[in-house]
Amino acid sequence: MAVNIEQYKSVSSELSSNQVTLVAVSKTKPVEDIRALYDLGQRDFGENYVQELVDKQAVLPADIRWHFIGHLQRNKVKYIAPFVHLIHGVDSFRLLEEIDRQAARCNRMIDCLLQVHIAREETKFGMDEQELTEALTKSSSLKQVRVQGLMGMASFSSDDNIVRDEFQMLRMLRDKLMSPENPLSILSMGMSGDYRMAIEEGSTMVRIGSLLFGARGS
Numbered sequence: 001m002a003v004n005i006e007q008y009k010s011v012s013s014e015l016s017s018n019q020v021t022l023v024a025v026s027k028t029k030p031v032e033d034i035r036a037l038y039d040l041g042q043r044d045f046g047e048n049y050v051q052e053l054v055d056k057q058a059v060l061p062a063d064i065r066w067h068f069i070g071h072l073q074r075n076k077v078k079y080i081a082p083f084v085h086l087i088h089g090v091d092s093f094r095l096l097e098e099i100d101r102q103a104a105r106c107n108r109m110i111d112c113l114l115q116v117h118i119a120r121e122e123t124k125f126g127m128d129e130q131e132l133t134e135a136l137t138k139s140s141s142l143k144q145v146r147v148q149g150l151m152g153m154a155s156f157s158s159d160d161n162i163v164r165d166e167f168q169m170l171r172m173l174r175d176k177l178m179s180p181e182n183p184l185s186i187l188s189m190g191m192s193g194d195y196r197m198a199i200e201e202g203s204t205m206v207r208i209g210s211l212l213f214g215a216r217g218s
């Protein structure tokens with residue numbers, strides 16, 4: 001097993017002393033690895049692929065809080081709506097509407113984060129400031145979803161200044177768009193390689209995979 005137990009213990013105590021939530025990103029990793037961290041008390045796990053998440057959820061303890069952190073297609077929302085804890089990557093109002101519809105069918109409330117395009121790279125998903133503002137305004141009409149905050153992925157860059165700028169941009173957007181009705185209290189930013197910097201820049205939730213579970217097969 002490639003799970004690094006000592007690393008997990010040190011990262012999770014570092015994060016809890018900073019009041020930052022650790023989402024352990026277990027995509028492509030076997031259920032035994034998830035179970036190993038579960039047995040140490042970890043409850044928040046993140047997955048990127050709908051089918052993989054559904055399969056794992058079916059065989060793992062019911063009190064795991066499953067975070068969907070991948071790119072979600074509208075026609076797949078129905079598979080995760082019955083149990084998902086938080087959907088991080090909402091990048092359009094149409095997707096939010098579909099989540100609302102499926103949440104209503106399951107008679108539950110689903111918490112979501114809007115994904116912001118902060119990286120300079122063209123390939124990353126997410127909304128710009130105008131789309132974000134519109135989606136937030138329109139989301140007040142949806143009864144079964146709650147927008148709890150923002151999520152972003154920084155550029156894959158060895159230049160710390162670029163990454164820091166991107167985290168700062170996300171934090172500033174949050175501060176600008178938050179309101180008493182919509183406090184946007186969750187800021188999901190930071191991964192294995194940049195989580196410390198993300199926390200310095202105000203992250204409240206980090207998504208860490210390879211540092212805990214080992215590198216993913218290439």
Ligand SMILES: *Cc1c(COP(=O)(O)O)cnc(C)c1O
Nearest residue numbers: 025069191192193207208209210
């Ligand atoms: C895979 C993934 C992570 C975790 O990445 P690591 O570098 O392995 O920590 C975090 N966020 C998202 C959106 C991911 O797809």
